[in-house]
Amino acid sequence: MEKSKAPQEVSEAIVMNPLRRRLRRLKIQAAATLLFRGQKIVVASTGRSGSTILHEAIRNGMVRACCPRIRNPFLLRKLNKLAGGFTPRIANVHSDPTPVQKTHDQFDPRYAYDAKYVFVYGDPLESALSVKRMYESAGQGWFENHIRNLNSEGHIEELFTRDILNYERQLNSWQQGDVGRVLLLRYEQLWDRVDSISAFVGFPVMLPMHRERNTILPDNVDNPALFEYLRSIMLSLDERVSYKDGES
Numbered sequence: 001m002e003k004s005k006a007p008q009e010v011s012e013a014i015v016m017n018p019l020r021r022r023l024r025r026l027k028i029q030a031a032a033t034l035l036f037r038g039q040k041i042v043v044a045s046t047g048r049s050g051s052t053i054l055h056e057a058i059r060n061g062m063v064r065a066c067c068p069r070i071r072n073p074f075l076l077r078k079l080n081k082l083a084g085g086f087t088p089r090i091a092n093v094h095s096d097p098t099p100v101q102k103t104h105d106q107f108d109p110r111y112a113y114d115a116k117y118v119f120v121y122g123d124p125l126e127s128a129l130s131v132k133r134m135y136e137s138a139g140q141g142w143f144e145n146h147i148r149n150l151n152s153e154g155h156i157e158e159l160f161t162r163d164i165l166n167y168e169r170q171l172n173s174w175q176q177g178d179v180g181r182v183l184l185l186r187y188e189q190l191w192d193r194v195d196s197i198s199a200f201v202g203f204p205v206m207l208p209m210h211r212e213r214n215t216i217l218p219d220n221v222d223n224p225a226l227f228e229y230l231r232s233i234m235l236s237l238d239e240r241v242s243y244k245d246g247e248s
Contacts, residue, residue, distance in 0.1 A: 019070070036062060036066050037085060037114070037184045038098040038099075038114075039062065039099045039202075040093065040094070040099055040101075040114060040115040040116070041062070041099065041100050041101070041115070041116050041117075041118070041201055041248060042087070042090075042093055042100075042101045042102070042103060042116070042117045042118070043055040043058060043100070043101070043102045043103075043117075043118050043120070044102070044103050044105065044113055044117060044118070044119045044120070045104060045109070045119065045120040045122075045248065046104070046120075046121045046122065046124075046127055046129055046165065046166075046167055046170045046171070047104050047127060047131070047146060047149070047150055047165060048122075048126075048127045048130035048134070049120050049121055049122035049127055049187045049189040050120050050122065050190055051102055051104075051120050052102070053190070053207065053208065054120055054185075054190065054197075054207070055084060055100065055102040056084070057205050057206060057207050057208070058100050058118070058197075058201055058205055059080055059083045059084035059129060060080060060081050060206070061198070061201070061203050061204055061206065062099060062100055062201075062203060063076065063080055063083050064203070064204070065077045065203035065204070065221040067079060079128065082098070083098065083099055083100050084098060084099075084100045084101070084102070085098035085100075085101055085102070086101065086102050086103070087101040087102070087103045087105075088103065088104075088148070088149050089103070089105050089107070089151075090103060090105045090108045090111050091105065091108065091110075091111060093111050094111065094113055094114070094115070100236075103148045103149075104149045104151075104170075105149075105150075105151055106151060106166070106169055106170055106172075106173035106174070107119070107173040107174045107177050107182065109176065109177070109178075110179050112177065112178065112182075115181070116181060116182075116183070116200065116201060117174075117177060117181060117182045117183070118182075118183045118185065118197065118200065118201070119169060119174040119177070119182060119183070119184050119185065120185050120186075120187055120190070120236065121170070121174075121184075121185075121186060121187065121237065122186065122187035122188070123187075123231070123234065124227055124230035124231060124234065124243045125221065125227045125230075125231075126213065127165060127240065128159050128160060128165060128227075129218075131143070131146065132156075132159060132167065133219055134146070134168040135156055141157075143156055147164060147165075150165055150166045150170075151166060151169075152165065152166040153166055156194050160221045160222040160223060160226075161222045162223070162226065162228070163226065163230065167233070168229075168230060168233055171233050171234065171237050172233070175237055175240055177181065183196070183200045184237065184240070184241045185195065185197070185241070186238060186241065190207060190210075191207055191210040194206070194207055200245075224236065
């Protein structure tokens with residue numbers, strides 16, 4: 001039978017675990033700074049709007065740009081893992097050592113320095129339907145975590161009755177960002193805007209092959225006025241994005 005640890009050993013382990021985590025974090029920060037030259041890019045979205053695809057594409061592009069001679073698949077996987085991560089809150093962007101971060105938080109100009117942000121948004125009803133499908137396959141735990149990441153609160157029963165996905169606050173916050181620091185993209189435009197994305201982040205970005213979403217929008221929802229209102233905000237942002245593109 002394995003002997004139980006003495007109280008002193010247990011207390012030492014409790015003390016050492018945070019120290020090891022701190023040392024590991026410092027090592028990651030040093031490696032990321034050395035390899036990726038201190039770059040910081042944040043991919044944000046309304047949730048279920050293509051941010052995962054874009055985050056992976058930018059992360060892979062950064063690794064290719066920083067380490068063009070590396071061909072070993074094992075090393076490339078390690079570098080890709082080192083280059084990307086999830087940040088629940090914008091306030092933690094600069095304390096997180098990973099250079100390409102993903103978030104569902106709202107924009108905050110206080111943390112816009114020394115970072116570039118790419119915000120992806122899509123149709124609010126399609127996002128809600130995608131959340132419903134994920135809830136049905138991944139369960140309540142996934143849903144609660146997703147709502148928390150969106151800096152919101154609510155129950156699955158409210159998904160089609162009120163804006164528990166924080167869609168309005170998301171769009172209103174991100175359109176306040178400076179055009180030089182924030183690139184706004186509609187999900188459907190991602191594949192047509194690859195050159196713009198590459199120019200914005202400073203290295204070539206390659207997206208996977210475009211596959212049309214086969215979402216079938218229902219004829220009726222519990223609160224159609226809600227989604228009409230949210231779509232009006234989306235269309236207003238579409239016009240703003242087109243105006244900014246015209247300026248550039």
